Amino acid sequence: MSDKNEHDSPIGDRKFYKAQEEAQFSEKSPSDTPQTRHPAYRLAFQDRDFLLREELRPVRFQLELLKPEMLLEEAGVGSTIVMYGSARIPSPEQAEAAVEAATEEEKPVAERLAAKAKYYHEAYTLARMITEKAIIENGKRQFVVCSGGGPSIMEAANRGASDAGGESVGLNIVLPHEQAPNHYVTPYLSFNFHYFALRKMHFLLRAKAVAVFPGGFGTFDEMFELLTLIQTGKMKPMPILLFGKDFWNRVVDFEALADEGTVSKRDLDLITWCETAEEAWAHVAEFYDLDR
DSSP states (O other), X not given: OOOOOTTOOOTXXXXXXXXXXXXXXXXXXXOOSHHHHSGGGSOGGGOHHHHTSGXXXXXXXXHHHHHHHHHHHHTTBOOEEEEEOOSSOOOHHHHHHHHHHSOTTTHHHHHHHHHTHHHHHHHHHHHHHHHHHOOEETTEEOXXXXXXXXXXXXXXXXXXXXXXXXXXXXXXXXXXXXXXOOTTSOGGGEEEESOHHHHHHHHHHSEEEEEEOSOOHHHHHHHHHHHHHHHTTSSXXXXXXXXXXXXXXXXXXXXXXXXXXXSOGGGGGGEEEESSHHHHHHHHHHHTTTTO
């Protein structure tokens, strides 16, 4: 048997360079010519202008699906409890100041939003309660708190998890006006999306329960898509916890939908009404038989 020389490689070594190494080779190239300076010469995966072309939308879809999925898997996140809700409801600490800062014309709406500050508290309490239980199963963390990463109800969810000493996920979205993640999202679990569709998919890929607090168009969109997925059998049932029965029955007449025949009476059973974090967790625990 001949001795190995310095050019021999172990059998297990890669025979192709990694993309990161190839990119470094490209950046270190000593050539500076019209050909190497032209955008056509850039490596495709380093060419931002190319990646943002209309024809590359399917690739961008795939990237937004893969990046959070891979990082959540690496982080050991097995399942989540998702919290939807308004970005406009003040925290209990901010409620009074929000009313005082409103003009006379704005005051009625500001007062109604301030009255909903209790839901900030319930979202915070539910997130903290779940995080303190720190359920581990199959080597992965279960019921990790997940929000849209923004202010108000979303902030309450991430804040509750953070104050319990745990981590939480934030799925933010690029909007024309500035939208930054709240300070309580775990930095390495803070994701930013271009496509609403991919963001909504990630909300539900790991979800084992969804808590829905009073909200606007965005909350309606997320909630009704979830109800539709379960109603049509595209998704297995899970607890859908609606906080604020008075609010929801005022803005959506669920019973009328059933009376009109556009949904069945049993479809309304997909909804579980809650007013407190304790009620919500009790239903989740019962659904998954966690007491055992």
